[in-house]
Amino acid sequence: MTDTPIVVRHARPRVSILSTKINMTQCCESAHQQHQKRKNELPPSFFDRLLKRVRTEKQFDTVNNNSNIQYKMASAARSNSADAATEPTVSKGGKSNKSSLEKARKREIKARLNAEASREIRPLAVGTVAMMASALANQALPKLLGKLLDEKTSTSCSTNSTTSASSALAVVVIGGGIASFLRTTMLNRAQDNIAKRLRTKLFGSVLVERDMEWFVSGCGGQGENADGDEESDRKKEVDGPEKAKKNDNGITTSSAMSPGAIGAILTEDINRASESVTVTFANVLRGCSSCTFATYHMLTLNPTLFGISVSVVPVVGAAAVVLNKFVKKATAKQRECAEAAAAFAEERLCHIETVKLANREADEVEEYNRLQEECVQLGRRVSAAKGTFMGFMFAATGGALYMVFNAGGRAIADGRMTSGELTSFATYSFLLGLGTSGVFKALGESSQGLVCADRVYKLMDGPMDAKQSDKQASASSESAETDSVQSISMENVCFSYRSSPDKLVLDNVSLSLERGKVVAIVGKNGSGKTTMASLIAGLYTPQGGKITIQPTGQTFHELNRRSQTALVQVVPQHPALFDTSIKENLVYASPDASDDSIQRALTLANCNDFISKLEGGLHFRVGRNGMRLSGGQRQRLALARALLSDPCLLILDEPTSALDAEGEEAVMDAVNACRSGEDGGATRGLLLITHRASTLKVADRIVVLKGGQVVSQGTFEELTRSKDSELCELMAELA
Numbered sequence: 166m167t168d169t170p171i172v173v174r175h176a177r178p179r180v181s182i183l184s185t186k187i188n189m190t191q192c193c194e195s196a197h198q199q200h201q202k203r204k205n206e207l208p209p210s211f212f213d214r215l216l217k218r219v220r221t222e223k224q225f226d227t228v229n230n231n232s233n234i235q236y237k238m239a240s241a242a243r244s245n246s247a248d249a250a251t252e253p254t255v256s257k258g259g260k261s262n263k264s265s266l267e268k269a270r271k272r273e274i275k276a277r278l279n280a281e282a283s284r285e286i287r288p289l290a291v292g293t294v295a296m297m298a299s300a301l302a303n304q305a306l307p308k309l310l311g312k313l314l315d316e317k318t319s320t321s322c323s324t325n326s327t328t329s330a331s332s333a334l335a336v337v338v339i340g341g342g343i344a345s346f347l348r349t350t351m352l353n354r355a356q357d358n359i360a361k362r363l364r365t366k367l368f369g370s371v372l373v374e375r376d377m378e379w380f381v382s383g384c385g386g387q388g389e390n391a392d393g394d395e396e397s398d399r400k401k402e403v404d405g406p407e408k409a410k411k412n413d414n415g416i417t418t419s420s421a422m423s424p425g426a427i428g429a430i431l432t433e434d435i436n437r438a439s440e441s442v443t444v445t446f447a448n449v450l451r452g453c454s455s456c457t458f459a460t461y462h463m464l465t466l467n468p469t470l471f472g473i474s475v476s477v478v479p480v481v482g483a484a485a486v487v488l489n490k491f492v493k494k495a496t497a498k499q500r501e502c503a504e505a506a507a508a509f510a511e512e513r514l515c516h517i518e519t520v521k522l523a524n525r526e527a528d529e530v531e532e533y534n535r536l537q538e539e540c541v542q543l544g545r546r547v548s549a550a551k552g553t554f555m556g557f558m559f560a561a562t563g564g565a566l567y568m569v570f571n572a573g574g575r576a577i578a579d580g581r582m583t584s585g586e587l588t589s590f591a592t593y594s595f596l597l598g599l600g601t602s603g604v605f606k607a608l609g610e611s612s613q614g615l616v617c618a619d620r621v622y623k624l625m626d627g628p629m630d631a632k633q634s635d636k637q638a639s640a641s642s643e644s645a646e647t648d649s650v651q652s653i654s655m656e657n658v659c660f661s662y663r664s665s666p667d668k669l670v671l672d673n674v675s676l677s678l679e680r681g682k683v684v685a686i687v688g689k690n691g692s693g694k695t696t697m698a699s700l701i702a703g704l705y706t707p708q709g710g711k712i713t714i715q716p717t718g719q720t721f722h723e724l725n726r727r728s729q730t731a732l733v734q735v736v737p738q739h740p741a742l743f744d745t746s747i748k749e750n751l752v753y754a755s756p757d758a759s760d761d762s763i764q765r766a767l768t769l770a771n772c773n774d775f776i777s778k779l780e781g782g783l784h785f786r787v788g789r790n791g792m793r794l795s796g797g798q799r800q801r802l803a804l805a806r807a808l809l810s811d812p813c814l815l816i817l818d819e820p821t822s823a824l825d826a827e828g829e830e831a832v833m834d835a836v837n838a839c840r841s842g843e844d845g846g847a848t849r850g851l852l853l854i855t856h857r858a859s860t861l862k863v864a865d866r867i868v869v870l871k872g873g874q875v876v877s878q879g880t881f882e883e884l885t886r887s888k889d890s891e892l893c894e895l896m897a898e899l900a
């Protein structure tokens with residue numbers, strides 16, 4: 166491990182407009198000294214884990230406070246040692262510790278699934294009773310058929326007795342039919358309801374509770390561990406950023422979870438998990454009752470024949486246990502392979518334009534074919550194992566039947582048994598075989614269901630450090646009087662992405678954004694402009710410093726999302742549109758917008774002209790990701806969408822990059838109207854991220870960003886007075 170604490174570079178002098186604030190550098194240095202001191206005292210792995218935990222702590226936003234850092238480190242140390250006490254030792258702990266944890270996890274999953282099932286108690290109870298009734302009908306059939314046969318072949322056969330066997334058979338057949346109908350409909354209804362609830366919960370937890378970083382870092386990468394292997398989870402924690410890796414079969418997989426994999430959990434895994442507590446559970450019950458009844462009838466009919474027919478059970482059972490283990494492992498690998506293939510296909514389809522421009526269609530199909538071939542090979546191993554088991558079962562049961570009929574034939578010849586009884590016995594032994602294999606199959610499905618449920622709950626619970634703070638998620642938590650907010654200030658903000666914790670993207674940045682003022686940020690690619698915009702919009706939380714709103718001084722990241730979005734809106738460089746109508750896209754952030762305000766926003770963003778030419782106007786469907794609109798049209802529509810929310814601060818990321826001269830002029834008009842409140846709303850603050858000199862000139866203040874640090878700021882005239890200024894050098898480079 167080479168993790169170090171937050172490092173602040175001192176390569177060049179920094180400009181801070183809030184010089185009276187405690188310098189972030191000092192506190193980070195202090196943290197660094199602490200680090201060095203503790204590093205000498207503690208084993209390296211412990212210290213590195215401790216620092217990693219400290220760095221990812223969400224509440225780390227008050228880094229300005231030195232004692233706070235020490236407190237955080239101390240509490241992290243406490244929780245780390247607590248973890249050490251409760252977690253099994255990975256390298257030394259051995260198997261017993263790990264398996265006890267797995268058992269605990271299994272218990273937890275079962276309890277959660279059972280809680281879901283208990284909400285469907287009515288259909289489950291009716292379905293299970295119906296299933297038992299249909300099992301009883303199945304059991305009654307052989308006996309009644311045997312009776313019918315004996316009565317038909319008996320010389321003293323009377324019409325009356327034949328009628329009673331026939332009517333009993335009719336009752337059993339009709340009753341069994343009704344029971345089967347109820348069983349199927351009720352159990353499936355319970356399964357569908359459980360699946361629906363789990364899906365909504367899971368989708369909700371992913372969409373609402375996960376923070377932005379979880380999505381941009383590849384959705385946490387927690388779904389690939391089909392066996393719920395805690396060891397690999399911890400290894401990932403230790404290894405840090407997710408990396409592409411080759412699995413046992415040489416398939417390159419990423420431990421990050423793709424949207425496709427999340428989709429598979431939402432559909433397939435939830436299906437299997439809900440099935441395991443409904444249909445599968447009932448199947449186990451049916452199988453067990455079938456075996457019990459069949460055993461009872463066979464024992465009462467002929468105990469010797471029963472001994473012969475069950476002699477194969479231990480052999481078949483042992484084979485089933487061995488093969489089940491193999492099938493489980495091979496199935497997990499097969500699934501991993503299928504996921505890799507699905508993620509590959511999904512990525513190529515998403516970037517179809519790049520694939521076509523590079524003329525790589527045939528290569529990609531070939532690669533996909535190779536991945537499919539790997540899946541097929543693994544599938545063959547699973548099929549061979551299953552086939553071997555089935556063949557073995559057939560031979561074993563066939564052999565048992567041969568012995569039963571041999572001994573049974575002799576018993577009939579000796580007059581110890583009737584042919585009807587032998588037929589009944591043979592049918593019961595068939596039902597016993599069916600019941601036994603049903604129980605094994607259902608138990609296999611049930612354990613697969615647990616694995617699937619484990620994936621579902623892992624995704625639902627998510628890693629703690631990826632959870633959006635409760636304050637943000639809850640609409641009823643701290644809110645702001647947005648109309649009275651005059652400015653938003655960044656104070657000594659430091660930020661690193663979770664996936665690259667050692668790289669400081671924003672370094673001690675201070676900036677004030679006021680209503681009625683236009684601030685432009687300029688910097689080279691990768692200097693941190695977009696990251697800064699995302700932080701101000703509340704998509705990420707700074708690890709150092711804070712963002713506050715004035716005059717209340719409230720911390721922006723402690724406000725709920727409703728207030729945050731009412732305060733700040735961003736028009737990204739590449740705006741995303743949904744495959745709905747223009748109007749639905751427009752009101753996405755403000756569903757209650759009136760027709761008047763929609764019209765005002767459209768006019769301000771210069772959208773009316775192109776919308777009037779589209780078939781259906783505002784009802785024109787824009788296609789997936791707005792593909793049926795041009796880049797410039799998408800950008801204008803996104804501007805109108807942001808304007809409609811009437812935010813205190815509007816951030817435009819390269820607002821004119823896809824626009825022609827006329828469009829650029831219209832955006833500049835919109836910028837000026839927002840600044841002065843001419844559009845009919847209050848005055849707004851604007852933050853422009855741009856490379857264009859023409860855009861820079863409209864700004865009241867320009868901030869030059871270099872390597873995540875503010876290196877100079879002032880008006881255009883101030884910053885271009887000297888030819889050696891940072892801005893002039895930058896403009897020369899960007900030109």
Ligand SMILES: Nc1ncnc2c1ncn2[C@@H]1O[C@H](COP(=O)(O)OP(=O)(O)OP(=O)(O)O)[C@@H](O)[C@H]1O
Pocket residue numbers: 381382662664665670688689690691692693694695696697
């Ligand atoms: N999700 C992410 N995870 C890790 N690092 C990231 C992530 N997004 C951006 N970065 C890194 O952060 C740095 C700043 O990126 P950012 O997008 O903020 O730069 P920018 O100034 O907006 O660049 P551009 O002008 O090209 O849009 C870059 O070095 C980039 O590699």
